[in-house]
Amino acid sequence: MAQSTTAGRSALAVLRVSGPDACGVGQRVCEHWPHEPRRLGRSRFRDPTSGEILDDGLVAWFPSPSSYTGEDVVEIHTHGGLSAPAAVLGALIRAGAHAAVPGEFTQRALWNGKVDLVRAEAIGDLIDARTQAARRAAIHGVSGAMTARFAELRDALIGLEGLLAFDLDFPEEDAGQIARAEILAAATTVEERILAVIRTAPAATIAAHGALVVLAGVPNSGKSSLFNALIGQERAITSAVPGTTRDAIEVLVDADPWPYRLVDTAGLRDAHDAIERAGIETATRYLAGADVVIACDCAAGLASVVSSLGTQTGAVIISVRTKADVPSPPSGSADFVVSARTGDGLAALREGLLRAIASRTGGASGDDGLIMRERQRSALELAAREVAAFREAWAAGALPAPVAATHIRAAVLALDELIGTVTVDDVLARVFASFCVGK
Numbered sequence: 001m002a003q004s005t006t007a008g009r010s011a012l013a014v015l016r017v018s019g020p021d022a023c024g025v026g027q028r029v030c031e032h033w034p035h036e037p038r039r040l041g042r043s044r045f046r047d048p049t050s051g052e053i054l055d056d057g058l059v060a061w062f063p064s065p066s067s068y069t070g071e072d073v074v075e076i077h078t079h080g081g082l083s084a085p086a087a088v089l090g091a092l093i094r095a096g097a098h099a100a101v102p103g104e105f106t107q108r109a110l111w112n113g114k115v116d117l118v119r120a121e122a123i124g125d126l127i128d129a130r131t132q133a134a135r136r137a138a139i140h141g142v143s144g145a146m147t148a149r150f151a152e153l154r155d156a157l158i159g160l161e162g163l164l165a166f167d168l169d170f171p172e173e174d175a176g177q178i179a180r181a182e183i184l185a186a187a188t189t190v191e192e193r194i195l196a197v198i199r200t201a202p203a204a205t206i207a208a209h210g211a212l213v214v215l216a217g218v219p220n221s222g223k224s225s226l227f228n229a230l231i232g233q234e235r236a237i238t239s240a241v242p243g244t245t246r247d248a249i250e251v252l253v254d255a256d257p258w259p260y261r262l263v264d265t266a267g268l269r270d271a272h273d274a275i276e277r278a279g280i281e282t283a284t285r286y287l288a289g290a291d292v293v294i295a296c297d298c299a300a301g302l303a304s305v306v307s308s309l310g311t312q313t314g315a316v317i318i319s320v321r322t323k324a325d326v327p328s329p330p331s332g333s334a335d336f337v338v339s340a341r342t343g344d345g346l347a348a349l350r351e352g353l354l355r356a357i358a359s360r361t362g363g364a365s366g367d368d369g370l371i372m373r374e375r376q377r378s379a380l381e382l383a384a385r386e387v388a389a390f391r392e393a394w395a396a397g398a399l400p401a402p403v404a405a406t407h408i409r410a411a412v413l414a415l416d417e418l419i420g421t422v423t424v425d426d427v428l429a430r431v432f433a434s435f436c437v438g439k
């Protein structure tokens with residue numbers, strides 16, 4: 001039993017009870033019990049010991065196995081705030097429930113086969129999503145699409161094991177070089193498919209945390225003004241006094257399709273003031289980790305700003321001529337010409353920024369699914385390494401087939417662990433399904 005909504009001032013709170021006696025517990029607390037499952041019914045809630053009426057709300061029950069956890073589940077909607085939910089929770093405990101530990105409902109769903117490990121993780125990711133891109137990737141995982149993708153990779157590996165088993169069991173068939181080439185091609189294909197999923201990892205990081213976009217340039221070039229203009233609020237202090245910005249100021253911009261963390265930094269120059277120097281060191285650290293750097297200059301210095309930034313960062317550098325409303329002598333080319341004061345050029349810069357971020361995502365799209373978890377990535381990397389080891393040994397004819405095949409088995413096990421299912425008879429089933437053994 002747990003409160004599924006957060007504790008605090010709110011209109012409603014949702015309490016859930018799961019387990020074989022969930023309905024018994026619910027009936028001991030609810031004055032009225034809905035006849036039909038999965039329908040909300042009005043009920044008052046009472047203390048099973050004292051009989052005191054504690055609150056008045058709604059209740060529904062979901063019989064096993066058609067519930068989130070796969071067990072009987074009771075859902076109680078109380079009034080929100082702190083008192084009513086706490087009182088009804090207390091009543092549920094006196095009626096026989098115990099308090100669930102974090103994630104226990106989803107863990108039970110996993111045990112009862114309602115979700116696999118990847119979907120369970122996606123449910124957690126959805127709740128924790130701070131950006132729309134992270135939400136899109138998570139809901140893709142919740143739908144089961146990522147699990148299906150991992151399962152397809154696993155199937156392809158088992159298909160490969162089937163080919164190998166055939167090669168071992170029926171050497172007199174002597175498909176010879178053709179079979180060897182076929183196995184090599186199959187291994188290469190599945191390895192590439194695994195690597196394609198692994199390559200979504202940078203996009204997943206950007207979806208979850210935002211691409212790191214850093215404004216850089218000499219003091220007074222208009223970085224803080226551009227920062228404020230891009231985020232649409234006066235966050236950073238701007239002034240005509242060079243060296244105004246000392247700390248790095250960071251704001252998460254939840255842009256579509258990719259969120260970014262826009263960072264305003266201290267201008268880059270040889271400062272004598274200790275605080276400003278510390279600010280410049282911070283800026284240098286941000287530059288080293290940046291995905292995109294917006295190089296700003298309002299005069300003739302843009303080219304040299306861009307070239308000096310090139311030595312400090314591996315990021316995509318966008319050059320911006322700032323203060324476009326102020327006439328200045330021609331100063332070479334810039335990717336964008338922008339005025340923070342009038343707003344001219346801002347829309348184009350935003351678009352250019354999103355294109356630059358997209359170039360850091362390897363062409364991945366959140367709608368196709370991203371590997372949002374380190375666990376998923378390391379399982380896939382292990383599988384890819386095993387397939388590569390097999391492929392190399394097979395190409396060189398370096399290992400006997402049964403030994404080479406152990407690499408593929410290890411890759412299958414990595415995916416089994418990833419999805420959270422281990423099925424033993426799969427290989428045999430495949431061998432007999434895809435080959436005409438009786439001939």
Ligand SMILES: Nc1nc2c(ncn2[C@@H]2O[C@H](COP(=O)(O)OP(=O)(O)O)[C@@H](O)[C@H]2O)c(=O)[nH]1
Nearest residue numbers: 220221222223224225238239240323339340341
């Ligand atoms: N006319 C004009 N002045 C600007 C513009 N952007 C910044 N400034 C001025 O340039 C000075 C330095 O700006 P600031 O944003 O603090 O530069 P930073 O040191 O690079 O962060 C301030 O006096 C700003 O008002 C602009 O687009 N047009």
Ligand SMILES: [Mg+2]
Nearest residue numbers: 223224244245
């Ligand atoms: Mg500044």
